[in-house]
Amino acid sequence: MASHELSGLIRYLGQDDWGACFDEVLEQHLGPALDAAEVSFDDLKEIIGPDVAMTLWGCAFEDFLGQDRDDGRNIVDIYLKRRGWKEGPRNSAYMRALRASVMSLYEVSDIRPGQSFMARDLLRGGEPVLVHEGTATRTPRQWDRIAARLVPSDGKTILAGGLLACSREACEDLAANLYRALRKRRGKAEFPKVDTETLRELAPMFTLTWLFRTLETLARQMEGAPQLLFNSDGDELLFHEIRYPLAKGVTQKTVAAALDAVPDLRPESRTFWNWLENHEAPKKAFRPQGRAKAGLSLTSEMDDGATVLGTLELRGRQLLVGINSRERTARGQAMLAEVLGSLVGTPLTQIMTPGQTMAEQESRSGLRDEGSLSIPPEEEARLIGEVMDRHYRQVLDEAVPALGDLTPRQAARTAAGRQKLIVWLKHLENNAARSGDAQRGIAAYDFTWMWVELGVAQFRK
Numbered sequence: 001m002a003s004h005e006l007s008g009l010i011r012y013l014g015q016d017d018w019g020a021c022f023d024e025v026l027e028q029h030l031g032p033a034l035d036a037a038e039v040s041f042d043d044l045k046e047i048i049g050p051d052v053a054m055t056l057w058g059c060a061f062e063d064f065l066g067q068d069r070d071d072g073r074n075i076v077d078i079y080l081k082r083r084g085w086k087e088g089p090r091n092s093a094y095m096r097a098l099r100a101s102v103m104s105l106y107e108v109s110d111i112r113p114g115q116s117f118m119a120r121d122l123l124r125g126g127e128p129v130l131v132h133e134g135t136a137t138r139t140p141r142q143w144d145r146i147a148a149r150l151v152p153s154d155g156k157t158i159l160a161g162g163l164l165a166c167s168r169e170a171c172e173d174l175a176a177n178l179y180r181a182l183r184k185r186r187g188k189a190e191f192p193k194v195d196t197e198t199l200r201e202l203a204p205m206f207t208l209t210w211l212f213r214t215l216e217t218l219a220r221q222m223e224g225a226p227q228l229l230f231n232s233d234g235d236e237l238l239f240h241e242i243r244y245p246l247a248k249g250v251t252q253k254t255v256a257a258a259l260d261a262v263p264d265l266r267p268e269s270r271t272f273w274n275w276l277e278n279h280e281a282p283k284k285a286f287r288p289q290g291r292a293k294a295g296l297s298l299t300s301e302m303d304d305g306a307t308v309l310g311t312l313e314l315r316g317r318q319l320l321v322g323i324n325s326r327e328r329t330a331r332g333q334a335m336l337a338e339v340l341g342s343l344v345g346t347p348l349t350q351i352m353t354p355g356q357t358m359a360e361q362e363s364r365s366g367l368r369d370e371g372s373l374s375i376p377p378e379e380e381a382r383l384i385g386e387v388m389d390r391h392y393r394q395v396l397d398e399a400v401p402a403l404g405d406l407t408p409r410q411a412a413r414t415a416a417g418r419q420k421l422i423v424w425l426k427h428l429e430n431n432a433a434r435s436g437d438a439q440r441g442i443a444a445y446d447f448t449w450m451w452v453e454l455g456v457a458q459f460r461k
Helices: 008-014 020-036 041-048 051-064 075-099 168-181 196-200 204-223 252-259 290-294 327-342 354-365 379-397 415-433 439-443 448-454
Strands: 106-110 116-121 127-133 146-147 152-155 156-159 165-166 240-243 265-267 272-276 308-315 318-323 348-352
Touching: 008 020, 008 075, 008 106, 008 196, 020 041, 020 051, 041 051, 041 204, 051 075, 051 165, 051 204, 146 204, 146 448, 165 168, 165 204, 168 204, 196 204, 204 354, 252 265, 252 308, 252 327, 308 327, 318 439
Parallel strands: 127 156
Antiparallel strands: 106 116, 106 146, 116 127, 146 165, 152 156, 240 318, 240 348, 265 272, 272 308, 308 318
8 A cells, every 4th residue: 555645744844843843743743751750852762763753743743733723823734725725635635544543542453464454442442344455464363452542544444554553551551541541540440431522632642642752661571681792894783674565566586686796795585685884995903992992892793704784585575675774774785775766666674682682582582492493383283282271271260460369260150350351352362462473373263162152252353
């Protein structure tokens, strides 16, 4: 699905005093959290990464689009009146839909990776909505919760750009903040019921709650932070995975031929290349400067001593590029833009710190030791399934703190208990689904029997 273009509307912030008005909204969304952490927005880009920081900026911008000034004017209305002829009907319609949208908290289910999922509004209620989302890297896991805007476009419902994946702790914070803002006593419901207009007024709460929780989590992690790591250029290690979709009609063979012609790319197979430091450029010895003096320098080299700057792999209809710093990533993307041009589409980038990368690898190693015997995936899934069956059949008759120290069977007997039970079951499924490819047996485990046995299968939607 083609993305909608908002660059003209963003540039229009420089006209009249729209920029000053937007700055006030941005302050509402980010200011209290930044002040509490004693950081600026530029610092935030360094802490959580520029892509995530700009997602937060986008949440504030989308909120701003729906606000009317004191004189009744709205930036979308004024922009389209003056420059709508440049946008065309499709983009104009999307801007109007975005103007009318509100952010809410949604629970995700029935996921079809790279195509669609169902989203249930946890705050306004109602039946789940089919959301078309073709960007595979944004597709969440079963029962994930996301703060997002759902926008009609071309007869379908899609996600707006400002999307925040909310952890269980962030959801708990949001529920408490909503109850407090609405001056309601916390009742039996996990979340209070909120109408659309109130959600419009409370839009900054989603961004602030997410940012407060994220910065708090990072602060705890920093208490035991490992030594800083740098590559041989003195760049701080920050792992980038860049996914280039192959353009329509372009084959792997065509892309491979273009990559084979690049002197700095050394092929290891028909679908894999190492990006090496230019052998003609004089090699400079790395002398740590600034923060690098307090860190470790890590270098990846080939057998002949050539420094590896990154890797490229053709996998299906994508070119996957792995690079270990922001600076090298900029160089690599510039090189590929010149080499590949229209052979590939707009890339998607995932950025992880060394700590996050290690944590992911550890979680994926889960049930496997280095020396363990390799078994077929089907057999592994069967064995893990048997273990999980025995475990959860026992759990059904054990007291669970999340259920008020009732057993799942006891909780299923009352309306209040069933509400907690449904949340608990979804949390179990979500944790399993997030286990990843390296724990396929856990990720693929089917919890349906538990819903059926506890008599709540009709709520599994």
